Amino acid sequence: MYDNPLTKRQTLTQEVKFSARGVNVFYGDSHAIKGVDVDIEDKTVTAFIGPSGCGKSTFLRCLNRMNDTIDVCRVEGRITLDGEDIYDPRVDPVQLRARVGMVFQKPNPFPKSIYDNVAYGPKIHGMARSRAELDEIVERALRRGAIWDEVKDRLDAPGTGLSGGQQQRLCIARAVATEPEVLLMDEPCSALDPIATAQVEELIDELRQDYSVVIVTHSMQQAARVSQKTAFFHLGNLVEFGETGQIFTNPRDPRTESYITGRIG
Numbered sequence: 001m002y003d004n005p006l007t008k009r010q011t012l013t014q015e016v017k018f019s020a021r022g023v024n025v026f027y028g029d030s031h032a033i034k035g036v037d038v039d040i041e042d043k044t045v046t047a048f049i050g051p052s053g054c055g056k057s058t059f060l061r062c063l064n065r066m067n068d069t070i071d072v073c074r075v076e077g078r079i080t081l082d083g084e085d086i087y088d089p090r091v092d093p094v095q096l097r098a099r100v101g102m103v104f105q106k107p108n109p110f111p112k113s114i115y116d117n118v119a120y121g122p123k124i125h126g127m128a129r130s131r132a133e134l135d136e137i138v139e140r141a142l143r144r145g146a147i148w149d150e151v152k153d154r155l156d157a158p159g160t161g162l163s164g165g166q167q168q169r170l171c172i173a174r175a176v177a178t179e180p181e182v183l184l185m186d187e188p189c190s191a192l193d194p195i196a197t198a199q200v201e202e203l204i205d206e207l208r209q210d211y212s213v214v215i216v217t218h219s220m221q222q223a224a225r226v227s228q229k230t231a232f233f234h235l236g237n238l239v240e241f242g243e244t245g246q247i248f249t250n251p252r253d254p255r256t257e258s259y260i261t262g263r264i265g
C-alpha cells in the first residue's frame with residue numbers, strides 16, 4: 001500500500017458508494033462537466049480540488065440531484081449509489097437527499113429555533129417516537145456538530161442569531177441528524193475561524209468511521225489533512241484522481257502539479 005505521508009491514516013480499499021460514468025453537465029449551451037468517471041468510496045473522505053469555476057460544486061450537486069433545482073441545468077450519464085441509478089425516474093430526490101446530506105459554503109439555518117433546525121429532518125422521517133427520543137437525537141447531532149456546549153442553554157433561540165461559524169456547525173448538526181450515508185460539503189469551512197475549522201476537520205475525520213464524506217475545498221492543507229482520496233478538476237475535466245498523498249507528492253498530470261504548486265488557479 002502506498003505510504004501516505006500527508007494524511008494521518010491510510011485507507012484500506014473500501015466499498016464503492018457512488019459510481020459515476022460518462023457524466024456531462026450543461027448549463028444551457030455551456031458544458032460545465034465533461035465526461036467524468038469516478039468511484040467514490042464508503043468510509044472515506046474524498047476531496048474535490050481545482051481552480052474556481054472548474055466544476056467542483058456542479059459535480060458535487062450531481063451526487064444528490066441538487067442540480068435538478070436549477071432550471072437550465074442538464075445532467076447526462078450514469079451515477080449509481082450502492083449500485084442503484086440515482087437518476088432513475090422512480091427515485092424520489094427528497095428521499096435521496098435524506099441519504100445524501102449536504103452542507104453548503106454559506107450557512108443556511110432555517111428561520112426556526114436551534115432545536116427545531118436539528119429536529120426538523122428527524123421529525124419528517126419519523127425517527128423519534130417521543131419527545132425524549134427527539135431530545136436525544138438533537139443533543140447527539142449538536143454534539144457531533146461540535147456546538148452542543150455553546151447552545152445547550154439556548155436551544156429555543158433562533159438559529160439565525162448565531163455567529164457565522166456557529167451557524168455552519170448548526171448546519172452540520174442538522175445534516176447529520178438524519179443519519180445520512182453520505183455527507184457532501186461544499187467549502188464548509190470558508191466562513192470559519194481556525195478553531196472552528198479544526199473542530200469541523202476533526203468531525204469530518206470522525207464521520208468517516210460511518211459515512212462517505214465528499215468535501216470541496218480551496219485549501220490544499222485542508223485537503224491533505226482530512227482526505228484519503230483527492231480528485232483534481234480543471235475546466236470541467238476530472239484530470240486526476242487518487243490517494244491524497246500521491247496527488248500531493250507525486251502528481252501524474254502536469255496540470256495537477258501546476259495547481260498544487262500554485263502556478264494555476
Ligand SMILES: Nc1ncnc2c1ncn2[C@@H]1O[C@H](COP(=O)(O)OP(=O)(O)OP(=O)(O)O)[C@@H](O)[C@H]1O
Nearest residue numbers: 027032050051052053054055056057058059070072
Ligand atoms: N446556476 C448556474 N447557471 C449557469 N452556469 C453555472 C451555474 N452554476 C455554475 N455555472 C457555471 O459552471 C461552471 C462550473 O461552476 P462551479 O460552480 O461548479 O465551479 P466551482 O469549481 O465550484 O468554482 P468555485 O471554486 O468558484 O466555487 C462555471 O463556468 C460556472 O460559471
Ligand SMILES: [Mg+2]
Nearest residue numbers: 056057058186
Ligand atoms: Mg463551488
